[in-house]
Amino acid sequence: MTKRLDVLRIAVAQLNPTVGDVAGNLAKAREARADAARQGADLVLFTELFIAGYPPEDLVLKPAFLAACERAVKEFAEDTADGGPGVIIGTPLKRESGTHNSVVVADGGKIIAERFKVDLPNYGEFDEKRVFQAGPDMPGPVNFRGVRLGIPICEDIWGDLGVCETLAESGAEILVVPNGSPYYRGKLDVRHQVVIRQVIESGLPLLFANQLGGQDELIFDGASFAISAAKTLAFQMSQFEEAVVTTLWKRGEEGWACADGPMSKIPDKEEADYRACMLGLRDYVNKNGFKNVVLGLSGGIDSAICAALAVDALGEERLRAVMMPYRYTSKDSLKDAEDCARALGCRYDIVPIFEPVDGFNHTLTQLFEGTKEGITEENLQSRARGTILMAISNKFGSMVVTTGNKSEMSVGYATLYGDMNGGFNPIKDLYKMQVYALSAWRNTTVPPGALGPSGEVIPKNIIDKAPSAELRENQTDQDSLPPYPVLDDILECLVENEMGVDEIVARGHNRETVHRIEHLLYVAEYKRRQAAPGVKITRKNFGRDRRYPITNRFRDRG
Numbered sequence: 198m199t200k201r202l203d204v205l206r207i208a209v210a211q212l213n214p215t216v217g218d219v220a221g222n223l224a225k226a227r228e229a230r231a232d233a234a235r236q237g238a239d240l241v242l243f244t245e246l247f248i249a250g251y252p253p254e255d256l257v258l259k260p261a262f263l264a265a266c267e268r269a270v271k272e273f274a275e276d277t278a279d280g281g282p283g284v285i286i287g288t289p290l291k292r293e294s295g296t297h298n299s300v301v302v303a304d305g306g307k308i309i310a311e312r313f314k315v316d317l318p319n320y321g322e323f324d325e326k327r328v329f330q331a332g333p334d335m336p337g338p339v340n341f342r343g344v345r346l347g348i349p350i351c352e353d354i355w356g357d358l359g360v361c362e363t364l365a366e367s368g369a370e371i372l373v374v375p376n377g378s379p380y381y382r383g384k385l386d387v388r389h390q391v392v393i394r395q396v397i398e399s400g401l402p403l404l405f406a407n408q409l410g411g412q413d414e415l416i417f418d419g420a421s422f423a424i425s426a427a428k429t430l431a432f433q434m435s436q437f438e439e440a441v442v443t444t445l446w447k448r449g450e451e452g453w454a455c456a457d458g459p460m461s462k463i464p465d466k467e468e469a470d471y472r473a474c475m476l477g478l479r480d481y482v483n484k485n486g487f488k489n490v491v492l493g494l495s496g497g498i499d500s501a502i503c504a505a506l507a508v509d510a511l512g513e514e515r516l517r518a519v520m521m522p523y524r525y526t527s528k529d530s531l532k533d534a535e536d537c538a539r540a541l542g543c544r545y546d547i548v549p550i551f552e553p554v555d556g557f558n559h560t561l562t563q564l565f566e567g568t569k570e571g572i573t574e575e576n577l578q579s580r581a582r583g584t585i586l587m588a589i590s591n592k593f594g595s596m597v598v599t600t601g602n603k604s605e606m607s608v609g610y611a612t613l614y615g616d617m618n619g620g621f622n623p624i625k626d627l628y629k630m631q632v633y634a635l636s637a638w639r640n641t642t643v644p645p646g647a648l649g650p651s652g653e654v655i656p657k658n659i660i661d662k663a664p665s666a667e668l669r670e671n672q673t674d675q676d677s678l679p680p681y682p683v684l685d686d687i688l689e690c691l692v693e694n695e696m697g698v699d700e701i702v703a704r705g706h707n708r709e710t711v712h713r714i715e716h717l718l719y720v721a722e723y724k725r726r727q728a729a730p731g732v733k734i735t736r737k738n739f740g741r742d743r744r745y746p747i748t749n750r751f752r753d754r755g
Contacts, residue, residue, distance in 0.1 A: 202343045205453070207373065208233035208241045208282065208443040211419040211434055213410030215484050216250030217262070223248060223269040226286060227276065229441045234281040236443040240341060243286040244375045244408040245351050246298060248273075251377035251408055252415070253289065257328040263291045270301050271308070278306025283341060285348060287375050295330025300348055300375055302339050310339040312348045316356035322379060322415060322733070322741035323352075335360065338369040344453075347372045347401070354395050354403070365399035371446065371453045372403040380418040380473050381736050382466055385436070392424045402426045402453055409439055411480030414733045414740050416473045420463065423455050432458025437472045438646065467638040470631070470734055471506075475647065477732035478623040479510035482596060485620075491589050492598040493582055493616070494518035494538060494545070496530030499624060501537045501655045502636045503600040506623045508654075509647035513542040517595060520547045521582045523554060529658065536656045541649060553581040579615030587618055596620040599729045604629040604681060606728060606739060607688045608714060609721030617728055625731025626738040628685040636660055679710055687714045693737045698755035715753060723747045 210229040214222040226243060233241045245251050248266045256262045270288045277283055283304030290299040290311060298314040313332030317325040336353075338345040347369030353360040354374055361372055372395070378388060392403050402425050409419040419438060423431040432444055432455055444458035464472060482490060490507050494500050500518075507516045518541075520534045538545035557577045565573075586597045599619030601611045603626050611617050624632055636655045643651045678684055687706055690696040691714070698715065702708045725739045726747060737743050 202239075203448040205240065205342075205344055205371075205446040205448075206236075206238045206443050207404065207446060208236060208238035208441055209404070209406045209421050209434060210241055210243045210247075211407065211409050211421050211438075211440050211442070212244070212247070213417075213439055213480070214244075214247050214250040214408070215410075216253055216412055217256055218250065219248060219262075219265045219269050222250060223273060226273055226284070230273075230276065230282060230284060232441045233443060236441070238282045238443045241282050241284045241441075242373050242375065242404065242406045243284065244406050245377035246287040246289060247375070247408070248286060248288040250412065251287075251417075252323070252325075252412065253328075255328060257289050257296060260291075263289055263296065267291070270303075274301065274303035274308045275306055277303045283309075285346075285373065285375065287350070289329070294333045296328065297332060298325060298329045298350060300350060302341060302346075302348070304341065309341075312336045312339065312350070314350040314353060315360055316352040316358050318352040318355070321737075325352075335363045337367050338364055345370045347399075349374055351376045351378065354405075355391055359398075361395040361399040361401070361403070365401050369399075369401060370448075372399065372401050374403060374405050376405060376407045377417060378407050379415040379733065380469075382470060382734060384418070385420050385463060388420075389422070389424070389430070392422075393428050396424050396426060396428055400426060402431065402455065404444070404455075409437070411477040411484070411732070413481070414477075414730050414738060416477045416732055418469070418473065418476075423458065425454055426452060430460075431455035433461050433463065434459055435461040436463055436469065437476055464644075467635055468642065468644055470627070471635050471639060472644050472646070473734060474623040474627070474635075474732045475506050475510045475644065478506055478598070478621060481621045481730075482511060485596075487594070487596040487620075489515040489517065489593075489595045490598050491517040491519060491586060491593075491595040492600060492619075493586055494520050494534045496520070496527075496533035496537075496659065498632055498636060498655070498659050499602050499605075500600045501533075501659050502632055502639070503598050503623055504537060504541055504543065505636075505639055505649060505654045507598055508541045508543055508649040509644065510623075512648040516541070516543040517589070517593075518543050518545050519586065519589065520545070521550045521585060522547065523550050523578050525578075529662065533656050533659045533662075537654070537659065540652070540654045540656070548585055550578065550581045550585065553584070554578055557581065576612045576615060579612035583612070583615040583618035590620075598623065599731070600624065601728075602627055602629050602632050603735075603739070604685055604688060606725055607692065607721065608678065608684070608717040609724050610678070611724060611728075613724055613727060617724070619729045622729045622731035625728070626734040628688065629681040630685050631734075633660060679714070683710070684714065687711055688718070691715060691718055692743065693735055698753040702755075712752070719745070719749055719752070722749065
């Protein structure tokens with residue numbers, strides 16, 4: 198007969214796995230379990246598909262990958278024969294009923310239970326129905342050392358299938374939930390509300406363990422927590438930081454409750470967005486094996502904040518900033534770029550582009566005879582700069598950081614094979630006004646984990662001056678676009694909120710302007726398909742979240 202426990206110490210492993218690195222993820226899990234054992238834990242809860250890394254996407258279709266994951270969890274289960282903590286760890290499993298997003302529960306040297314995810318998400322950034330089959334049955338509780346644990350997996354608590362309520366009805370005493378819940382602005386409040394709803398429906402306390410780290414466009418921010426049966430926050434782990442934290446649970450007359458756990462401060466929205474961008478850039482560079490990065494430092498706000506993010510994420514020694522002036526580059530921009538590089542402490546090179554641009558123009562003289570100079574000649578400047586950055590990348594193995602913001606990407610104010618060149622864009626999902634807000638914030642604050650200096654790292658003149666691509670004399674962005682506060686609001690209405698023209702006009706915007714911005718948004722789709730990946734910050738980024746056809750004649754005639 199299993200001895201009844203009245204105290205259970207559950208360690209939450211809020212860690213940063215790497216997709217496909219099965220051996221590395223297993224080693225990380227073993228290290229976390231050893232840490233939890235030193236803390237006196239009875240059980241270690243890992244996050245969704247931890248052994249595989251999340252999301253593994255079409256890797257799940259490879260039999261060799263599934264076999265490697267299953268071997269790893271069996272080895273890990275054998276480790277539990279040492280009398281230390283048991284484990285709950287996520288992995289894909291191939292069974293007669295299909296390939297499942299699963300967890301295994303191991304204790305005493307063996308796997309004591311398997312549970313399959315029932316509710317597979319198929320919206321936004323998720324497309325699990327493509328590679329997984331839903332669990333054939335509703336999961337029942339797992340008896341772990343005399344405590345009946347319900348283990349719904351991520352979407353099982355977000356959807357409406359009643360998984361938590363079913364677990365409560367079949368005897369579960371605590372709900373412990375492994376998650377791969379990506380970040381967007383305000384997401385933690387959404388998670389809290391989702392969990393409170395499940396606590397109300399089930400009457401059980403719920404522990405929400407969330408993955409940490411960057412995976413391509415997605416950022417997993419951790420921020421694991423628990424909500425008590427009384428619907429209060431029982432503990433809150435840190436956001437954007439790896440941790441193995443043991444929480445103390447006690448059985449009382451009203452059931453189980455968390456008696457001890459951390460109560461970490463959650464960052465405000467500017468800090469959270471900045472740290473998400475920083476974490477995304479750091480993990481993309483490091484997990485893909487780049488030693489350093491290079492970017493074009495123009496003296497403008499976008500390249501300046503990207504330079505700050507690169508230094509904060511990777512260190513000053515891993516960033517090379519290159520100013521590439523042409524005849525339209527102002528003295529202010531030359532000074533601002535140099536001041537920014539000096540403040541950040543990174544390497545700074547000046548590579549003029551007079552010769553390559555003039556060479557292109559000379560080469561094309563005969564073909565372009567009889568035409569007026571215009572956007573084509575402006576774009577040659579951008580493409581010369583892009584070619585130089587890619588040459589530096591090829592020669593020295595540096596990844597090019599792309600620096601276009603969401604406002605520009607929305608309306609196509611970016612040059613294919615020019616300023617769009619690069620491997621990753623940390624501000625791809627930030628509108629222009631958000632870039633300004635984060636730049637001002639960074640000048641007053643060094644975020645936790647940042648490797649860059651304190652003080653003003655983005656010169657005030659960069660923030661104050663009118664934005665310009667400087668591709669012709671006295672050019673500013675507002676020559677051809679509405680003011681950025683207006684543009685950004687219209688774009689957020691169109692992109693994030695899928696609002697109609699009439700609704701947007703009702704907010705006070707000019708109808709002709711709204712029609713024009715909608716048109717620019719649609720016709721730039723072909724550019725965005727060729728853009729580098731970048732950090733997801735909003736509820737709907739360009740990429741996983743928003744999948745519009747390139748060939749598209751629809752326009753809202755409202």
